Amino acid sequence: MPKIIKCSVCNEDIAASAKICPKCGAKNKKPFYKKWWVWAIVVVIVAIVASSSGNEGTTTTGENGNGTTTVESVKKEKYEIIGDVTSEKDAFGVYIKGTLKNNSGRDCSYLQITFNLYDGEGNQIGTAFDNINNLEKDGTWKFKAMGIDADGEVASFKLAEVTGF
Numbered sequence: 001m002p003k004i005i006k007c008s009v010c011n012e013d014i015a016a017s018a019k020i021c022p023k024c025g026a027k028n029k030k031p032f033y034k035k036w037w038v039w040a041i042v043v044v045i046v047a048i049v050a051s052s053s054g055n056e057g058t059t060t061t062g063e064n065g066n067g068t069t070t071v072e073s074v075k076k077e078k079y080e081i082i083g084d085v086t087s088e089k090d091a092f093g094v095y096i097k098g099t100l101k102n103n104s105g106r107d108c109s110y111l112q113i114t115f116n117l118y119d120g121e122g123n124q125i126g127t128a129f130d131n132i133n134n135l136e137k138d139g140t141w142k143f144k145a146m147g148i149d150a151d152g153e154v155a156s157f158k159l160a161e162v163t164g165f
């Protein structure tokens, strides 16, 4: 049995597959919205729009994030020490350990961190430093700056500088 539909012009029962209505000659066109592929395309378009608007949302967030980062990088130091800086001593020296983040917005081919070392009276008695190559943008570096402290005089330290290029 062929599927029977009503002619959209004269309301006669006609075969769904008929190209024209046998009674009135009107073209038997399925209404646009009854074609399955119309809905398939609509679904695909909606999915694309939804996902691209999702991406746009993410991109927008990212741009906002970048904007914030730009603002922050003005406020934030190019090279930021994250968390605590600790020190250890052995018979040869003092080791100052911590984590430095590269906020400069680019890869650093070379980075050096330097600490001033002081004795108990506040006299500077040396420096401790560490360096690294190829610290990536936003990368973090666990540094271990070593200073000579053969006499065991180092009582305190202070970050002197971070240089990089």
Ligand SMILES: [Zn+2]
Pocket: 007, 008, 009, 010, 011, 012, 021, 022, 023, 024, 025, 026
């Ligand atoms: Zn008809």
